[in-house]
Amino acid sequence: MSRRASTILGSLTAAVLTVALPGAAQGAQGTFTYHRQPGNVTSVLNNPGDNQCYNSGNAAGAVDNGTNRTAELYASAGCRGDITATVNPGDSANRAAFRSVKFTR
Known part of the structure; x- marks a missing residue:
């Protein structure tokens, strides 16, 4: 491979990674605090x-969503069900009861 082709390939690879990686790193910022029962x-x-x-697990009681996303609390594990x-x-929320949680925009 010529030196020029190597330079172009390297530049294209860097451009693709720059575009692809920011989306992969997206997520909520902050903390979500909940309580597991018993105890x-x-x-x-x-x-x-x-x-x-x-x-x-068996989460119930106070929940504090200190993230920048909406927390959806599900009745079943695996974010299935209601x-x-x-x-x-x-x-x-003071009296939340749930088995799983998902964060959405």
Whole structure:
């Protein structure tokens, strides 16, 4: 491969990575705090990914959405079934009961 072709290929690769990587790194910024039962054990998700499902076990009680995304709380694990509540960015809920959570824009 000629030196010029190598330079062009390297530039194209860098351009593709620059365009592709920012979308892959997107996600909520901040923390989501909830409590698992029994025992009211505090759990925290830091900077959770967009549209990724996080199983929470038997979560119940106070929830604080300190992220910049809406938290959708699901009745079942795997973010299946009914959404029991939505918690907007910066909001909290006092009596949330859920088994999984997903963060959306």
